[in-house]
Amino acid sequence: MSLIEQYETVKRSLPEGVTLVAVSKTHPAEMIRELYDAGQRIFGENRPQELREKYDQLPHDIRWHMIGHLQTNKVKYIAPFVELIHSVDSDRLLAVIDKEAAKNNRTIDVLFEIHVAAEETKSGWEPDELRAYLAGGAWRAYTHIRCRGLMTVATQTDDEARIRSEFTTVHDLLAELRDRYFDATFDTLSMGMTHDYPIAIACGATMVRIGSKIFGARNYGPAAQ
Numbered sequence: 001m002s003l004i005e006q007y008e009t010v011k012r013s014l015p016e017g018v019t020l021v022a023v024s025k026t027h028p029a030e031m032i033r034e035l036y037d038a039g040q041r042i043f044g045e046n047r048p049q050e051l052r053e054k055y056d057q058l059p060h061d062i063r064w065h066m067i068g069h070l071q072t073n074k075v076k077y078i079a080p081f082v083e084l085i086h087s088v089d090s091d092r093l094l095a096v097i098d099k100e101a102a103k104n105n106r107t108i109d110v111l112f113e114i115h116v117a118a119e120e121t122k123s124g125w126e127p128d129e130l131r132a133y134l135a136g137g138a139w140r141a142y143t144h145i146r147c148r149g150l151m152t153v154a155t156q157t158d159d160e161a162r163i164r165s166e167f168t169t170v171h172d173l174l175a176e177l178r179d180r181y182f183d184a185t186f187d188t189l190s191m192g193m194t195h196d197y198p199i200a201i202a203c204g205a206t207m208v209r210i211g212s213k214i215f216g217a218r219n220y221g222p223a224a225q
């Protein structure tokens with residue numbers, strides 16, 4: 001199947017109300033341009049410099065999402081234009097995003113990344129850590145960020161029951177935190193990738209991040225291995 005055919009297949013598999021983030025990391029600007037011409041506007045990247053370069057090369061009405069672990073010293077590359085940062089995993093990062101957003105006269109939408117997967121290497125807040133952080137209230141001082149919801153990456157496994165249970169935990173946490181600290185605009189649940197997005201949607205995802213099913217396998221090259 002061609003890139004556009006794969007894209008259309010993925011689009012058709014999404015119910016109304018589920019937003020597609022086309023994860024274009026490692027893929028060239030020309031492929032993004034092809035999808036742009038087919039109507040896709042939201043693209044996700046996980047490296048700030050790569051995101052910045054693609055922003056410079058492509059139409060400026062593309063809505064760029066940062067989906068990967070973000071170091072505080074890299075926020076400046078994307079703060080002038082990024083639409084949504086999915087991967088907020090510390091107060092320190094939130095503070096820097098707030099500061100860089102203010103410098104750019106913007107308000108940046110963010111999601112808290114929740115760690116529910118078995119892999120220790122994955123980043124994000126444990127649910128109890130985030131509960132304690134929000135109760136502490138430091139985040140209330142940040143005037144140039146808007147907390148829009150939660151993001152998670154499930155365990156890499158064929159055990160569907162396990163994946164479903166992780167997604168359900170994050171779904172329930174969204175409702176709990178919305179009621180306790182936020183309002184109806186805390187409504188974004190970013191979960192589901194190529195191998196598990198149908199499960200994520202069944203568990204209430206409002207946003208899925210799909211790369212390989214659209215673009216094909218990624219080749220990181222020898223340097224990145």
Ligand SMILES: *Cc1c(COP(=O)(O)O)cnc(C)c1O
Binds near residue numbers: 023046153209210213
């Ligand atoms: C790469 C990536 C994706 C997309 O993964 P695919 O399996 O290619 O769909 C989604 N979310 C995050 C955080 C990623 O890093």
